[in-house]
C-alpha cells in the first residue's frame with residue numbers, strides 16, 4: 539500500500555463500480571467542517587433550529603417511550619414501519635387534506651432514504667428524469683448513483699416554469715422520463731413556492747405525458763407569510779409524496795415517510811428490505827409519543843417565528859448591502875434564499891475568499907447536475923440558524939467579496955479586456 543505523509547494513495551481505483559465515478563460529495567457536507575469554526579458565520583447548512591425544542595419534555599418522551607412500549611422499540615420491526623407510527627403520520631397528513639389508511643404509508647430513514655430507494659426502484663442507467671433547476675443537491679446525489687440523465691427546468695417566484703416543462707416533455711415524448719421530482723413548498727435551494735395554477739398545470743402535463751410525479755415536502759409547515767397551497771398529492775392520489783420529521787421535530791431521529799400507490803409501495807418495500815430490513819423502531823416509538831404527548835405545534839410555531847425574523851433580517855441586509863446587479867428570491871417560508879449574480883461572477887471560486895472573510899454559502903453549481911455548467915453565478919444562503927445581527931454581518935461580508943470581484947470586472951471592462 540503506497541502512502542506519503544498523511545495522504546494514502548488509492549490502490550483500489552480500478553475496483554470501484556462505475557456509479558461511484560459519477561457521484562460527488564455534497565458541497566454542504568464538506569462545508570460543515572469549516573462552518574463549525576467559531577469565527578465563521580454559516581449561511582451554508584439547512585439545519586433546522588432545534589434549540590427551540592423543550593429538551594426536558596423530549597427526554598420524558600424518550601424514557602416514556604421505552605417504558606411504555608417495552609422491548610418493542612428495541613426489536614426488529616416491519617420493513618414498512620410500525621403501524622402506530624403510520625397512524626401518527628396519517629394524522630399529520632390530515633392537516634394537508636390527505637386522508638390515508640396507515641398501510642398507504644412507508645416509514646423511511648429520513649426522506650433522504652426515500653430518495654435513494656426511489657432511484658433504486660425506478661432508474662436504469664441513462665434514463666431521463668426531470669427536476670427543478672436548481673434543485674436539492676441531496677436528491678441529485680441520491681439519484682446520481684443510478685446514473686440517470688437529469689433534465690432541469692427553471693423556476694421563477696411561482697415555482698417550476700410549466701411552459702418550459704411542457705417544452706421538455708414534448709422533446710422527450712410520452713413516458714420519455716421516469717419521473718418529475720419537485721419540491722413545491724419553499725424549494726431547496728430556491729425558497730420559492732409553486733402556485734396552485736402551476737401545480738394544476740404540472741399535474742395535467744404529467745397526466746398527458748404519463749409521467750410520475752415525486753413531491754418532496756420537508757418544508758410545507760414552515761410557512762410564515764401567505765396562505766398554504768394544496769399539496770400535489772391532495773390533488774392527485776397517484777403523486778408520490780415524501781415527508782419527514784426533520785424540520786418539524788428533529789433531523790437526528792432520521793424519520794421520513796413515503797406515500798405511494800399500492801403497486802409502487804410493493805416494489806418499494808422489496809427494495810427497502812435489501813437496504814435496511816427495517817428502520818429504527820426506537821426512533822419510530824419516540825416520534826409516536828412526541829406528536830401525541832407534546833405541544834409540538836407550539837414548538838414549531840416558535841421555530842417559525844425565529845425563521846421569519848431571520849428571513850426578514852436577511853432580506854433587509856441583501857437590500858442594504860448587495861450590488862444592484864444581484865437578484866434574489868423572497869421566500870414566504872422555509873430556510874433558504876437563492877441569489878443570482880451577473881453571469882461573469884463565479885461563486886465556486888468566490889467561496890474560498892468568503893471563507894477567509896468568515897462566511898460560508900453553498901455555490902449554486904452544486905444544485906445542478908454535475909457537468910451542466912449551470913449555477914456558477916448563483917448561491918444558496920440559509921437564514922435558519924444564525925441570529926439576525928449575525929446574518930446582517932454575514933451579508934455585509936459577502937457583499938464585500940462580491941464587490942471586490944465586480945470591481946475587478948469593471949476594471950477589465952474599462953481597460954477593454956472584456
Ligand SMILES: Cc1ncc(COP(=O)(O)O)c(C=O)c1O
Nearest residue numbers: 648649650674726754782784794
Ligand atoms: C428537499 C429535501 N428533501 C429531503 C431532505 C432530506 O431530509 P431528511 O432529513 O428527512 O433525510 C432535505 C434535507 O434538507 C431536503 O431539503
